[in-house]
Amino acid sequence: MTMMDLPPSLISTLPGEYYTDPAIFAEEQERVFEAMWFCVARASELAKPGQFRTYQVGRESVLVSRSRDGSIKAFLNICRHRGARLCTEESGEVKRAFQCPYHAWTYGLDGKL
Template sequence: MTSTSLPDSLIATLPGSSYTDPGIFAQEQERIFETMWFCVARASELAKPGAFRTVDVGRESILITRARDNSIRAYFNVCRHRGAKLCTEETGEVKRAFQCPYHAWTYDLNGKLVAAPNLTKMPDVGRTEYGLTSVAVREWLGYVWVCLAENPPSFEEDVLGAVVERLGDVASIERYDVD
């Protein structure tokens, strides 16, 4: 074929720079990975209270844990005091709380600030207001899903809707007993 034009049945691809450009990658992180629901962990990895896992979603480190009431929780993995990474290990288990390695601010499994050096001398620091920043989280089919968006899209519409589109109904996948 001597012509440089593509046959009608072929779709042109993006230029090579689109796959390597740091600016485009940053836009994808912000506009795609930080706005959608993502499956990030197996729930069995977080089977008991205090078990945790850290994952990177978009440009953020996320801390996922099982609370004492057995609910799944997700937070930005950042101490509210000076912004240090709260958990530096990928997985692990804590008894009652997460403690920042930088200045020892300590948060319970529900994200509440429970201790800090000289906290009693700081009456203007609210334990709930200065707790960890939550991330939208769902547990479904034995997996943990998170969404970083401030106003996350509907899990039912986006995730369960995609299941219905592909399989006809949610019950079809739930019958597989994936978890």
């Protein structure tokens, strides 16, 4: 009898360490979440310019916002200067720009410094 002949309830799963081993988890993060596009939201969730949402994608915090021209932009939720998180809230709205709480570097709604 082969594995293909077994009823679904008797097919074995991965060994337990595949669910708990930090090295396997890190490899999954790299190969799945960091190697390809990943859908985090619908455009309708950001109806007007200045609205934003933050998402944890693998090991990175991502900031998604609607820019002034109406397009959706996504970028890492960190300041290039000192690595501080730009937005700590899950969602919200800014009037003009995102400002780093550390040294006040300012980024437009499109992510440009």
